[in-house]
Amino acid sequence: MRLWRVDDVMTRDVVAVQTDTPYRTVVDLLISRRVSAVPVVTRFQRVVGIVSEADLLHKVEAAGTDQPRLVVGRRRRAEQAKAAARTAGDVMTSPVVTVLPSLSVAAAARRMHHAQVKRLPVEDELGRLVGIVTRGDLLKVHLRTDEDIRRDVVDEVLPHALGTPDSTVRVETRDGVVTLRGRVHFRSAAERIATLARQVPGVVDVADGLTYDVDDSMIVGSDLGTPFGVA
Structure with a gap:
């Protein structure tokens, strides 16, 4: 980005x-x-x-x-x-x-x-x-258009955070506020998307509505989640 x-x-x-x-x-x-x-x-x-x-x-x-x-x-x-x-x-x-x-x-x-x-x-x-x-x-x-901001999130943030351009994440932008909706596999990916979206030039704020399947922030050996990168 x-x-x-x-x-x-x-x-x-x-x-x-x-x-x-x-x-x-x-x-x-x-x-x-x-x-x-x-x-x-x-x-x-x-x-x-x-x-x-x-x-x-x-x-x-x-x-x-x-x-x-x-x-x-x-x-x-x-x-x-x-x-x-x-x-x-x-x-x-x-x-x-x-x-x-x-x-x-x-x-x-x-x-x-x-x-x-x-x-x-x-x-x-x-x-x-x-x-x-x-x-x-x-x-x-902050004079950037909402469409320019949304394009950056869709074309650059999502592929970088998810490793693929295809996802179920929906992105809307209005008055510089980016709204994220959808579900991803890992909690770390959801958090990374929101973090990177806030860094896009012109973004006023991010309304993070993403959910996730696996909380990979949990410690190794927990039954509640698997650390990112650990099989």
């Missing part, structure tokens, strides 16, 4: 700036391109940071305020430095979390959540910027 990857959903035509790009130019780019952040790269297209609207707003927030406090914490000092920024290098957030195009959409979502960021620059194997993926991009996986 093919999982969706970052390069299936990322934006390839990504605008980037360099460390010496003036503050005003960065603002103009964000507004004209209707984006909320831009990567900062070297002349070799290696990502060294990222500038977001939040970074740029420190200058707006600081305008017209009173004199700086005599004692400030580390975070406050960083905010003051960004408020005084003149270039992208002064205001950027660094280091930046990046991903490879081959990373799965699910793994990218987990990385984004763990790092508490809204976007991830995408680099190739040589560390060069090739795109950017946002939270909105990751949600594109």
Whole structure:
């Protein structure tokens, strides 16, 4: 089963700036391109940071305020430095979390959540910027049609879990929810079908209505079931 990857959903035509790009130019780019952040790269297209609207707003927030406090914490000092920024290098957030195009959409979502960021620059194997993926991009996986999702379950999940394309399993999909009905021989096969179906790109949930003849999760020697693979 093919999982969706970052390069299936990322934006390839990504605008980037360099460390010496003036503050005003960065603002103009964000507004004209209707984006909320831009990567900062070297002349070799290696990502060294990222500038977001939040970074740029420190200058707006600081305008017209009173004199700086005599004692400030580390975070406050960083905010003051960004408020005084003149270039992208002064205001950027660094280091930046990046991903490879081959990373799965699910793994990218987990990385984004763990790092508490809204976007991830995408680099190739040589560390060069090739795109950017946002939270909105990751949600594109749920634009797949119900028929596409059902086809993946029928053509890929069932043969993989059962070892044969023929089965009594019925699959219905509505609004991304996959409903499984039918009877299989082993409990492990029923559980594997449901598990793999949940991994199909675009699946919202799985309503597992499968039943089975043999509970092969039981211990060896039990009269109630036979372990999978044991005659």
